[in-house]
Amino acid sequence: MDADQLAREVSAPGSLTLAEIAAAWPEVIDPLGRLDRRKLAAVVFQDPRARKRLEGIMHPQILRRANERATELARAGHPVAFYEASLLVETGRFRELDGLVVVDAPEETRIARVVARDGVGPVDARARISAQLPSSERRRVATYVIENDRDREALVGKVDEMLRALSVAPST
Numbered sequence: 001m002d003a004d005q006l007a008r009e010v011s012a013p014g015s016l017t018l019a020e021i022a023a024a025w026p027e028v029i030d031p032l033g034r035l036d037r038r039k040l041a042a043v044v045f046q047d048p049r050a051r052k053r054l055e056g057i058m059h060p061q062i063l064r065r066a067n068e069r070a071t072e073l074a075r076a077g078h079p080v081a082f083y084e085a086s087l088l089v090e091t092g093r094f095r096e097l098d099g100l101v102v103v104d105a106p107e108e109t110r111i112a113r114v115v116a117r118d119g120v121g122p123v124d125a126r127a128r129i130s131a132q133l134p135s136s137e138r139r140r141v142a143t144y145v146i147e148n149d150r151d152r153e154a155l156v157g158k159v160d161e162m163l164r165a166l167s168v169a170p171s172t
Helices: 001-012 016-024 037-044 047-075 107-118 122-130 135-141 152-164
Strands: 102-104 146-147
Touching: 001 047, 001 146, 037 047, 037 122, 102 135, 107 122, 146 152
Parallel strands: 102 146
Antiparallel strands: none
């Protein structure tokens, strides 16, 4: 499960979550009534109080949707499910899970990847990363750490190694 995808689902046009966001920041809603994520990011990553307010709106809904999805996966017989979210440690959610896998890379690599993925500048990427706990804090509570400092093929190999360690079939 991907928390970013769940966030998109719970803030879809017509949702109560989007209505709450629109009430707080009308300028982040586009002419078609959709959330403009870039405008919202520009607001909340520059203002810690705005970010906390957004988290108060979004996190309970994302958590609800994640729990629904986990229940569906368990009922379907999946032996394990992974929940990808950038703020698992910050929110304390990791304590509710059976383990925490931290995938980490050097800060400059993470910044370059955010710039490439989201089409933002390095300053905005750095602001997003600064909103998270330092790597050392996430690593401290991790069950397993994967170094993501090379290419995708190397990452897949490390994930497969972790899955074998957890006695789960590799991803390949």
